Amino acid sequence: MRNVFVTGGAGFIGSHCVISLVKNGYKPIILDNFSNSHQSIIKKLEKITKKKIIYYNVDIRDKKKLKLIFKKHPCYAVIHCAGFKAVGESVENSVCYFENNVGSTLALLECMQKNKIYKIIFSSSATVYDDDKALPLKENGKIGNTKNPYGTSKYIIERILKDLAKSDSRWSIRIARYFNPISNHPTGLIKENPKGALNNLIPYIVKVAQKKISELKIFGKDYNTKDGTGVRDYVHIMDLADGHTAMIKKISHKKGLKIYNFGTGKGWSVLEVVKAFEKQTGISIPYKFTKRRKGDVAISICSPKKALKELNWKAKYDLDHAIIDIKKIL
Numbered sequence: 001m002r003n004v005f006v007t008g009g010a011g012f013i014g015s016h017c018v019i020s021l022v023k024n025g026y027k028p029i030i031l032d033n034f035s036n037s038h039q040s041i042i043k044k045l046e047k048i049t050k051k052k053i054i055y056y057n058v059d060i061r062d063k064k065k066l067k068l069i070f071k072k073h074p075c076y077a078v079i080h081c082a083g084f085k086a087v088g089e090s091v092e093n094s095v096c097y098f099e100n101n102v103g104s105t106l107a108l109l110e111c112m113q114k115n116k117i118y119k120i121i122f123s124s125s126a127t128v129y130d131d132d133k134a135l136p137l138k139e140n141g142k143i144g145n146t147k148n149p150y151g152t153s154k155y156i157i158e159r160i161l162k163d164l165a166k167s168d169s170r171w172s173i174r175i176a177r178y179f180n181p182i183s184n185h186p187t188g189l190i191k192e193n194p195k196g197a198l199n200n201l202i203p204y205i206v207k208v209a210q211k212k213i214s215e216l217k218i219f220g221k222d223y224n225t226k227d228g229t230g231v232r233d234y235v236h237i238m239d240l241a242d243g244h245t246a247m248i249k250k251i252s253h254k255k256g257l258k259i260y261n262f263g264t265g266k267g268w269s270v271l272e273v274v275k276a277f278e279k280q281t282g283i284s285i286p287y288k289f290t291k292r293r294k295g296d297v298a299i300s301i302c303s304p305k306k307a308l309k310e311l312n313w314k315a316k317y318d319l320d321h322a323i324i325d326i327k328k329i330l
């Protein structure tokens, strides 16, 4: 059975990847410092997968510890999800974001190189795309005019990986550009559960549904979109997790660097998401309009065609299905 290291494997995306890997016959090993996740997730993952999950409480920047783990377990490939992701926080403390996101990636690459492991999947983001003029966004579209240090850290890492692939032909590098991951495992046992503040639309809607906050703030109603609110491409986390397994399955087929978008190719406005949530749950979501959030684009929708063609991956679940699964955590 092939070991796949999942950095950040206790977090939202990494934990769902762990489930998909087990389902497909791989042995995930979690490397996480629990800076934005909880150790209790391990037991939940074991309950869902019915397998013992090996994990290490380790900061990926700690090269000494990393070296010991790589010595102990032969590793087939690494899925690198570890990193900080709060856009607002990254503006307030950019050095910390570069230090953690870029620093951990460099430490990881160095350790992989020393142990002759040359297969890596990197969690990147739609945020690296330059603008929303050429919709749907394609992998070869313009990138780099990032709006905040978080996005810049993803862009810098992509550049480092591109140069690495050029300079050493042994590497198989896959860059996964996520659009808007939402929802949770259908059991509701695991979900997005950050230690820090929430940032994203769906977790806020859930808080309103649970009556923990009184209303949703909708950031802007004057965008050039169907109803004036921001449009995004929401992808079910289980689909996204299976996308990682699809990349792992094919990673030895082609060396070099490949980039894939992971989204549905369909856009939903904030108001449409609210309406869909109300329809599926029967819970009313009061909202009010506020000013635009700094750094937001009007529309972000991807072309997922490359992932379909090369990985045979396609999102199976739509927004309604994602909300049906969210009902399990209400």
Ligand code: NAD
Pocket: 007, 008, 009, 010, 011, 012, 013, 014, 031, 032, 033, 034, 035, 036, 037, 058, 059, 060, 061, 080, 081, 082, 083, 084, 085, 100, 104, 123, 124, 125, 126, 178, 179, 180, 181, 193, 194
């Ligand atoms: P998350 O915060 O839930 O998970 C990240 C995990 O990494 C956490 O468990 C955290 O404890 C761990 N971590 C952070 N720094 C670490 C370090 N130095 N050493 C070890 N562990 C460390 O976030 P997520 O939503 O699961 O995102 C995973 C990755 O995907 C991130 O790199 C994020 O930037 C990227 N991404 C997320 C989204 C999204 O909407 N969730 C969108 C695009 C890209």
Ligand code: UFG
Pocket: 085, 125, 126, 127, 178, 179, 180, 181, 199, 200, 201, 202, 204, 216, 217, 218, 219, 220, 229, 230, 231, 232, 270, 293, 296, 300
């Ligand atoms: N929104 C609101 N109110 C809220 C939260 C969000 O109106 O309380 C709106 C936003 O303005 C935007 C849409 O809902 O129009 C989606 O916002 P999210 O914060 O859920 O998601 P983003 O598209 O801003 O960003 C997400 C991740 C980033 C990632 C990006 C692209 O948070 O890490 O998708 O992948 F980079």
